[in-house]
Amino acid sequence: MANxxxxxxxxxxxxxxxxxxxxxxxxxxxxxRRKIAQLNFLKGFRIDSKISPEDALDLGREINxxxxxHYQKN
Numbered sequence: 001m002a003n004x005x006x007x008x009x010x011x012x013x014x015x016x017x018x019x020x021x022x023x024x025x026x027x028x029x030x031x032x033r034r035k036i037a038q039l040n041f042l043k044g045f046r047i048d049s050k051i052s053p054e055d056a057l058d059l060g061r062e063i064n065x066x067x068x069x070h071y072q073k074n
Contacts, residue, residue, distance in 0.1 A: 016024055051059070
């Protein structure tokens with residue numbers, strides 16, 4: 001198994017120390033697994049898509065506007 005080392009802020013480290021029963025390495029591994037699954041899904045979606053990059057940007061903007069309206073209501 002390979003090792004990965006990264007830095008976190010002191011504030012985050014203190015927050016983690018409040019939960020010593022948590023296996024933070026496993027939390028990180030799980031998060032990385034999920035992110036890779038999301039990226040693979042999006043990669044496959046992009047390959048099969050007939051939508052143009054411009055259409056994708058327009059769709060993203062429209063979704064952002066709808067989300068903004070939704071959260072401004074609440």
